[in-house]
Amino acid sequence: MEWYEALGLLIGSIMFLMAIGMPVALAFLAANIIGAWVFMGGERGVVALLNNGWGSLTKFALVPIPLFLLMGEIFFHTGLGGRMFSAIDRLLGKLPGRLSYVTVLGGTGFSTLSGSSMGSTALLGALMVPEMNKRGYKKHMSIGPILGTGGLAIIIPPSALAVLLATLAQIDVGALLIAGIIPGLILAGLYISTIYLQTRLDPEAAPAYEVPPQSMVEKLGLLFRNVVPMIGLMVLIVVMMIRGIVTPSEAAAFGALGVLLLAVFYRCLTWDAVKASVRGALRVTLMAYLIVFGSATFSQLLAFSGASRGLIGWATGFDLDPILMLLVMFAVLLILGMFMEQISMMLLTVPIFFPLATSLGFDPIWFGLIMLLALEISFTTPPFGLLLFVMKGVAPADTTMRDIYTAAIPFIVCSLILVTLLILFPSLATWLPGTG
Template structure:
């Protein structure tokens, strides 16, 4: 059978299974089981499938995923993250779009403590939306900044999605976590610039208001008490990797231990909170690992059927510059992001995309950063981005999905600008990994 016909049958069956409501992980599992039986010599193929599934979830490189998720759960459930927002609020003056800028600042800080964009969006919404409504903020400056900033957890380490992308793509986890630092901060800068410019041009979107003055020493004291210890955790997670002192797994373990210690010191840790954090971590991790097992087996199925080699030959046969093919890949990801969630997109495309990128001679770290940014956009892309529905859950009463869609679009535009900059200036992703100490 021709490779393209095999590929067409696989994808058609996959789309049908997902269209009838079968969860993504089970849809891939069904395709993998049938494909392994038909293409890998019956029962022997099923045995090989079982071995590949076991290998995919017992790999050392994915161990940071549950640890990063647990660290974030402890931070949020213990109230430590909320204290950060209070400190940030004390330092903000009467700037245009004050609360919207707090969303960006808070989202950036939260991103360094958790790998979950959904948790970041929910936390920012619960803390800021009531105050924004009371101050007369309009929906573009209420919903949009929270949506965009909550998604920064995907692009700023520790990023659970980033670890999974590196594991699926089979490249350096530590190097990739360093590669996405500057792109994530670049996105925060673009959000800040957009908010300040638009609020200066349309002040009615975010009315200024009188803020209580606080003496300098109390602000410094609270910063030392609530922000500096968290900076130590950020150092444990990111700094030790950059210095070459610890692996991502070791850094994740130290960061999680630090989160438990801080939560206990701030009297925010109890058996109930620990139990809830562990159960939530377990649920999320199992979901991610099920998708990871499906992706690993799916990539092997494509390779064995000849579809990967055929698609690679097809993609490299065009008389166009390789960067044009890369741009087309990103367009496909953007379209998929309008109706699929990031993990499913990664599962579907990584086995196809990365062999092509390797043949072009591009850096996995660079392409992975561009792809991860695309995944961040997928989480806030209408009509089915998961972040949009999380935002609906914490939005003011009467907010429609149309309001959320319109608020998300300008920040998707900022993401697109960041993507163009990263694609045209690869050093934005490659510089930090190049200075890592081996």
Template sequence: MEWYFALAFLISMVIGLMFFAVPVAFAFMATNIIGSLVFIGGAGALLQVVDNSTSLITRFQLAPVPFFIFMGSLFFYSGLAIRVFDTLDKFFGRIPGRLCYLTVAGGTIFSTLTGSSMANTAMLGSLMVPEMQRRGYHWRMSLGPILGTGGLAMIIPPSTLGVLLASLAGIDVGRFLIAGIVPGVLLALFFAILITVQIRVNPSLTPSYDIEEVSWGRGLKLALVNIVPMALVVFMVIGLIIFGIATPTESAAFGVVGVLILTVAFRLFSLSVLKQSMLSTVKVSGMVFFIILNSSIFSQLLAYSGASSGMLNFATSFDVSIALVLVTIFLSLLLLGMFMDPVSIMLITIPIFFPLIAALDINPLWFGILMLIALEMSQTTPPFGLLLFVMLGVAPKGTTLRHVAIAAAPFLGCDLLLIGLMALFPGIVLFLPGLM
């Protein structure tokens, strides 16, 4: 079977099952079973699916993921997240659309504490959307900033995907994580500018209401008490990696210890908080690993059938300029990200793309950040962007995939702007790693 027929067969099966309201993970699972029978055949196909399932979700590179999710759960259920958001809320005062700016600022901070775009989006959605709806914010302003900021966790360290990508590509993990700081902060700044433009163009998107005014002195005191201590956790996660004291998995565990120390220091720790955090970690980790499992098997089917290699070979077989090669790679990642999880995409594409960019003499740190941004964009690109479905899970009843996709679209434009600036000024990515 030609690669394009195999690709069409597998993708149309997933789309068809989802059309009949089959959940995404189960649609992939059914496609994996049927696809294995078609392309491999016999009872051995099902045994192969089972064998791959266990090997795929027991990779050591995925070990930091539950720790980062646990860290984020503790941060949320203990009330530390509320303290941070309340403090930031007081700083924004009477600024129009302050909850949108609060989402960007708080989400950027939370990105440094979770490393998981899924956890970041879920936390922001469950925390901010109900409040925005209650205040009368338009759905575009309540969903869009959360989807944009949620993806920052892919870029701003400690990025779970960043650690995995660096490990698979043979890049120094510490330097690669540091390389994501400036692009991540710039992206957050672009989001804030975009929100300002949206409000100026249509002020009715964000209502005005009275709030308590706080003096700068009291606001500064609140910041020193509630925000500055979070630097401890950031150091325990990032600093230990940068200075070579701990592996990414060990630093993730130290991050959990850091959040626990803060919960005790602020007298927010209790057995109930610990139980809720652990249950949430198990649920979210289970969902993440189940999706990774099915998407990874799906990517193996694409590879086994020749669909993925055929598509990538087709995309990279033309004798063209470096810029066009990078655009083609970017579009390939965006396309693959509509149907597969980022881990599976990296497993497929890293062995192909990194030798190619090495031959083209492209800096691997710069290309790795470009790849993360492309993967972040793909997670908010319909029809199968994972963060779109995470947002649907926490959004109010009546919210559709169309609403979520429309709200996310302007923030994808900010990603494209950042990529353009990175191409013009590579120092945005390479300056900080160059100081190490």
């Protein structure tokens, strides 16, 4: 069988099973069993493939995923996240568009820990949009920042999605997490500049309203009581990884313990919160582990059938500029994002794209960061980005899809500017990991 026939059989089987409603992880597992039967000699090949797949779940690099997820769940269910949102809101006072800034700052913290852009968009849409509408904010000022927070959440550590990508691609987890710090700060600056520009060009887009005056002592109390401990915990985790004091797995453990201790300190740790947190983290972790299992076996089948070798040979045979090939892969991710969730996209593309990127001479950490940004941009790309429809589901009834498209575009442009900067200046992603 030719390589393209093998590739067509494997991917075609997955797409067919997903189209008839089978869950993504199970569709990959079923397609892998079919592939093993065809390419690896029937029942014996299936047994060998499954045995090899189990080995992928015993990697120490997977440990941060459930711990980062548990950290985020505790942060949300105990109300620590709500305290931080409220404090940032009050600290910003009469700043024009302050609720938009609150959404970016607080939403990024929650999204980063939760690891789910769809979940955080639904939560922030239901929580922040009605409040901003009540205050007279125009739709692009309330919806746009929520759609934009995912771009920050996916690259600023601790990011469960970055850990999963690094594990699937078999690259250094810590290096990928650290690589996102400088680009993440640049993207945050671009988002804040966008909101500032929007309020300057149209002051009525985010009308000012009266807020209770607070003394400097009260503001400092809010800052050090409700913001610094939460943000400080995240900064501490990142610094310990950069300095090489802890591994990503140990950093995740410290993070989960730190949030737990904060919840105890603030007397908001209840049994119901613990149960909800463990349940939420367990649900996403099991899905992530199934994804890892499916990806590992899928990669083996691509190699065993000759599909990956044939695809790389075909792609590099055009003698295209590597950057042009990067743009082609970027475009594929944007298209897939209209129909698939991020983890599903990673499962399908990582076994193909990373060997191709390596053959083109790309730094794997730099390429991983580019791919993370492509995954997030694809989620908000009109007309079919999945987050656009999530937002439609939680936004007020009078919100049209055109309103959502218009709100998303400035923040998509910010992410595209960052991608351009990373292509022009790769050291933005590679310098910090190289200092460790």
